[in-house]
Amino acid sequence: xxxxxxxxxxxxxxxxxxxxxxxxxxxxxxxxxxxxxxxxxxxxxxxxxxxxxxxxxxxxxxxxxxxxxxxxxxxxxxxxxxxxxxxxxxxxxxxxxxxxxxxxxxxxxxxxx
Amino acid sequence: xxxxxxxxxxxxxxxxxxxxxxxxxxxxxxxxxxxxxxxxxxxxxxxxxxxxxxxxxxxxxxxxxxxxxxxxxxxxxxxxxxxxxxxxxxxxxxxxxxxxxxxxxxxxxxxx
Numbered sequence: 001x002x003x004x005x006x007x008x009x010x011x012x013x014x015x016x017x018x019x020x021x022x023x024x025x026x027x028x029x030x031x032x033x034x035x036x037x038x039x040x041x042x043x044x045x046x047x048x049x050x051x052x053x054x055x056x057x058x059x060x061x062x063x064x065x066x067x068x069x070x071x072x073x074x075x076x077x078x079x080x081x082x083x084x085x086x087x088x089x090x091x092x093x094x095x096x097x098x099x100x101x102x103x104x105x106x107x108x109x110x111x112x113x
Numbered sequence: 114x115x116x117x118x119x120x121x122x123x124x125x126x127x128x129x130x131x132x133x134x135x136x137x138x139x140x141x142x143x144x145x146x147x148x149x150x151x152x153x154x155x156x157x158x159x160x161x162x163x164x165x166x167x168x169x170x171x172x173x174x175x176x177x178x179x180x181x182x183x184x185x186x187x188x189x190x191x192x193x194x195x196x197x198x199x200x201x202x203x204x205x206x207x208x209x210x211x212x213x214x215x216x217x218x219x220x221x222x223x224x225x
Contacts (some may be wrong), residue, residue: 006156033213043202045212059212091156093213095206099144101162102206102213106155 002026004105006092012111013082021077021108025094032075033095033102034067036088043091049075082112115140119203119216127224132190134219136203141181148177148188149202151218157202161188193223 005024013019025032034046045059049069060066064082069075079086089107116139126132136146145164149157161170161177163186169178174191190197200218
């Protein structure tokens, strides 16, 4: 597609429920990143996918967070047993590689009540 | 470990003034540097991408310079408008690592 698409744009969930956030990167982009941004805070790196290599999961805050990227394209970030501190905007970005620029999606605003 | 710093953290100017936003980074082994704009509660919009071999990039009223040797980039916005009010972020992609490193951002307010 023309840009990075994220869905849903907004998600309200009850504490303890599982949620899935979707990212559809730019076609042909081999690198895909997930970040999150809590209210008034900077961007926090979560996970990075590059081609068929093992993902860099070093930013995932707990084992309740997981992500996968199917067929080198669409990625899903799953948060199990959501907590109120998980409330944030979750941003996805893709890139053609280290020399290319990064394109971000519009984000998913997650609110855990 | 790459560290990126943006000064000032916040800036308020009257409409029409030129804006100067600074970004510094500690590891000069970068592929490129990218400037983004973020409106409240929104995603990031790419403004300019400067490759490591370039010294500057221009787009309309925006001009970004890059001095790798001193680890600095400056974003100039000419003749500011209230619509320029946003947070501006600079970021460098990994040299040896995987994480795009962001500065803390400069929050800009242009008063009409």
